[in-house]
Amino acid sequence: xxxxxxxxxxxxxxxxxxAAGGAPIIDGLSLSVRxxxxxALVGESGSGKSMTALSITRLLPRGLRVTGGAVRFDGQxxxxxxxxALNRLRGAGIGMLFQQPQAMLDPTARVRTQVAEPLTIGxxxxxxxAFARVIDLMKSVRIPAPEVRAMAYSHELSGGMxxxxxxxxxxxxxxxxxxxxxxxxxxxxxxQAQILQLLKAEQARRQFAILLITHDLTVxxxxxxxxxxxxxxxxxxxxxADEIMANPRHPYTRALIRCSLLEPEADGRLLxxxxxxxxxxxxxxxxxxxxxCAVPGGDAxxxxxxxxxxxxxxxxxxxxxxxxxxxxxxLSNAASAA
Amino acid sequence: xxxxxxxxxxxxxxxxEYDDLSRNDAAFLSVDGLCKYYTWRSxxxxxxxxxxxxxxxxxxxxxILGIVGESGCGKSTLAKxxxxxxxxxxGRVMLDGRDWLEPKGxxxxxxxxxxxxxxxxxxxxxxxxMSIGTSMxxxxxxxxIGAPETRRDRVLDMLDEVGLDASFFDRLPSQCSGGQLQRxxxxxxxxxxxxxxxxxxxxxxxxxxxxxxxxNLLMDLREKRxxxxxxxxxxxxVxxxxxxxxxxxxxxxxxxxxxxxxLFDAPAHPYTRALIASALLExxxxxxxxxxxEGEVPSPLDMPEGCRFATRCPHAQPDCAQLEPGLKQTEAxxxxxxxxxDSHAALTIPPQV
Numbered sequence: 001x002x003x004x005x006x007x008x009x010x011x012x013x014x015x016x017x018x019a020a021g022g023a024p025i026i027d028g029l030s031l032s033v034r035x036x037x038x039x040a041l042v043g044e045s046g047s048g049k050s051m052t053a054l055s056i057t058r059l060l061p062r063g064l065r066v067t068g069g070a071v072r073f074d075g076q077x078x079x080x081x082x083x084x085a086l087n088r089l090r091g092a093g094i095g096m097l098f099q100q101p102q103a104m105l106d107p108t109a110r111v112r113t114q115v116a117e118p119l120t121i122g123x124x125x126x127x128x129x130a131f132a133r134v135i136d137l138m139k140s141v142r143i144p145a146p147e148v149r150a151m152a153y154s155h156e157l158s159g160g161m162x163x164x165x166x167x168x169x170x171x172x173x174x175x176x177x178x179x180x181x182x183x184x185x186x187x188x189x190x191x192q193a194q195i196l197q198l199l200k201a202e203q204a205r206r207q208f209a210i211l212l213i214t215h216d217l218t219v220x221x222x223x224x225x226x227x228x229x230x231x232x233x234x235x236x237x238x239x240x241a242d243e244i245m246a247n248p249r250h251p252y253t254r255a256l257i258r259c260s261l262l263e264p265e266a267d268g269r270l271l272x273x274x275x276x277x278x279x280x281x282x283x284x285x286x287x288x289x290x291x292x293c294a295v296p297g298g299d300a301x302x303x304x305x306x307x308x309x310x311x312x313x314x315x316x317x318x319x320x321x322x323x324x325x326x327x328x329x330x331l332s333n334a335a336s337a338a
Numbered sequence: 339x340x341x342x343x344x345x346x347x348x349x350x351x352x353x354x355e356y357d358d359l360s361r362n363d364a365a366f367l368s369v370d371g372l373c374k375y376y377t378w379r380s381x382x383x384x385x386x387x388x389x390x391x392x393x394x395x396x397x398x399x400x401x402i403l404g405i406v407g408e409s410g411c412g413k414s415t416l417a418k419x420x421x422x423x424x425x426x427x428x429g430r431v432m433l434d435g436r437d438w439l440e441p442k443g444x445x446x447x448x449x450x451x452x453x454x455x456x457x458x459x460x461x462x463x464x465x466x467x468m469s470i471g472t473s474m475x476x477x478x479x480x481x482x483i484g485a486p487e488t489r490r491d492r493v494l495d496m497l498d499e500v501g502l503d504a505s506f507f508d509r510l511p512s513q514c515s516g517g518q519l520q521r522x523x524x525x526x527x528x529x530x531x532x533x534x535x536x537x538x539x540x541x542x543x544x545x546x547x548x549x550x551x552x553x554n555l556l557m558d559l560r561e562k563r564x565x566x567x568x569x570x571x572x573x574x575x576v577x578x579x580x581x582x583x584x585x586x587x588x589x590x591x592x593x594x595x596x597x598x599x600x601l602f603d604a605p606a607h608p609y610t611r612a613l614i615a616s617a618l619l620e621x622x623x624x625x626x627x628x629x630x631x632e633g634e635v636p637s638p639l640d641m642p643e644g645c646r647f648a649t650r651c652p653h654a655q656p657d658c659a660q661l662e663p664g665l666k667q668t669e670a671x672x673x674x675x676x677x678x679x680d681s682h683a684a685l686t687i688p689p690q691v
Contacts, residue, residue: 044545142632158634159409188408189572193616193626215545218617259546262553262575269554270579273547276515 007032008074008209009177015068016055023283026051027233033177038203038210040220043230049213053179057094058086074176091118095170099182101162105154111165112150118173137168141198160191171202181213196223217260221245229253232288239320249322251295287311287325295326302326365396366566367534372429374415378639387638389415391590402560402567404581406574410635411587413570417538421455422446433534451481451530458539460519464511471507474526481530492529500525500555517548521555528559536568541576553579574617578602586610589636589646596672606674608682609647628652653682
């Protein structure tokens with residue numbers, strides 16, 4: 001195994017359960033991010049994608065607990081780390097970008113103080129040297145007039161600028177992995193494209209890995225190397241980005257791609273997935289997507305399998321995995337026909 | 339620039355120049371030179387915040403006009419003025435030949451059913467402690483529509499029409515998904531049989547799979563009821579699917595307006611091209627530099643004298659910053675607010691849609 005293929009982050013059979021009891025919201029989830037790779041974790045609201053990100057950095061809200069599985073980052077067991085080790089992990093190991101950049105910035109501190117924090121607190125760099133470095137970082141994320149903006153407070157920044165400041169802060173610590181949880185959802189479309197372009201350029205230059213969490217399939221194709229699609233706490237399909245977008249195997253992935261494009265079907269209507277996203281408390285016995293799935297059609301054997309037994313995560317191509325009975329060779333070819 | 343003149347006087351001077359658009363007086367909804375200036379006060383005096391600055395639009399009966407633009411472009415202010423949730427600073431709105439900005443008080447209340455709004459956030463548009471049925475009965479009672487004993491049936495019929503069964507009547511909003519609540523909000527608006535339905539980002543708060551359900555529902559209702567709609571969204575894909583014509587707004591002005599296919603086949607304004615390129619990332623990779631310079635949207639407190647897009651426009655010429663461009667006609671129903679549209683339209687091939 002070459003160095004590039006070695007997973008930087010590996011999550012194995014992660015299970016997250018409400019502390020008060022009840023069904024797990026993340027159920028035996030496994031994924032891995034290799035060095036320098038961009039993995040997009042795609043899913044709709046309630047699928048558990050943000051909670052996956054928070055479990056990786058041990059930031060789960062009160063009331064949720066990791067009840068099974070392992071998270072390993074660069075060979076270390078994250079779930080066993082004490083406070084000091086976690087502080088080293090967050091920032092220098094794993095940087096994070098969130099959806100609401102304005103809410104993540106301290107309204108009472110100047111921009112430069114916040115961008116410098118990973119340097120002054122994390123590495124004990126003197127403030128003066130750190131502030132000089134801050135200007136360089138702000139230039140690298142293409143903030144116009146960085147000397148002026150360094151003295152600004154967060155309320156003086158637009159959403160796009162605030163996200164650039166967050167990016168500069170994350171990059172200051174030179175993380176090996178950046179977890180970006182819907183980093184552009186709150187931004188305007190033109191600004192969104194600029195931020196993604198910038199993130200991709202920095203990633204190519206500095207060679208860190210990115211775990212991009214998003215509900216928007218349209219942003220991932222141009223951005224990600226691999227895509228993992230999440231539904232109701234499970235990964236249902238995973239593979240190279242081009243392969244998934246060109247040849248999606250899971251009915252949910254296929255429908256999601258059509259829904260995101262908003263291109264009318266032959267009858268002029270948009271493809272709609274009936275029903276609402278499955279919540280943890282109403283998970284069906286068999287395949288979790290079965291109640292909304294159109295694939296089995298009249299195939300009785302397939303119907304029975306989908307309703308009674310959860311499909312295994314099986315290979316369906318090079319580096320391409322899917323969790324669907326219809327894609328399994330011993331059952332019908334309904335999936336490819338649909 | 340400090341203003342001593344009353345804000346209305348400034349707004350009146352900004353009344354637009356485009357005759358070609360205004361000539362069509364047969365329109366069902368006609369908006370002329372509509373301005374909404376909010377007032378920014380400080381110890382140094384007051385300044386106008388030009389949220390909406392001379393918007394002129396025509397909508398035919400049964401037509402869906404899409405309005406697309408980014409945050410701060412004035413599209414939601416336009417929705418608020420047209421639904422009479424806020425006053426206009428200047429300009430005129432005519433609804434089927436009658437002045438729609440003139441009625442006040444009780445006269446306005448009586449006419450409110452004519453124009454209804456579908457909000458972006460269905461959770462915020464419904465009282466969490468009121469059942470769906472009660473929420474939908476309220477506007478019927480307020481406007482005295484139908485005999486009290488028939489209102490429940492009307493609501494049940496409407497629930498059915500928007501694809502919800504009778505069990506929703508007694509449910510609370512917390513027992514429904516976002517998509518179901520948006521159906522309720524649409525149904526509640528339609529109960530008043532509006533002549534104009536204004537949808538302000540009706541699907542932005544919804545997941546991709548819910549979004550297509552709601553868009554299909556709106557298209558069905560349009561066909562069935564012949565609805566006239568304003569479809570306001572930041573998402574070009576939504577507007578493209580829904581609209582007959584599309585108006586692109588930037589910094590309080592309409593910068594381009596064209597029939598749907600024409601706008602995508604031959605976008606004439608550089609901002610429209612940047613929007614299309616950004617919205618269709620998956621097709622062309624992420625390279626926006628051709629369409630957009632790194633720069634900031636001008637502040638509504640301090641609008642530039644010249645073209646408002648000049649700070650971000652890759653084709654900006656020195657004269658762009660001097661004088662505000664008027665709306666020019668490129669083709670029958672296609673108007674663009676750019677002085678140099680014919681010189682760069684040929685340079686930049688529109689992204690393939």
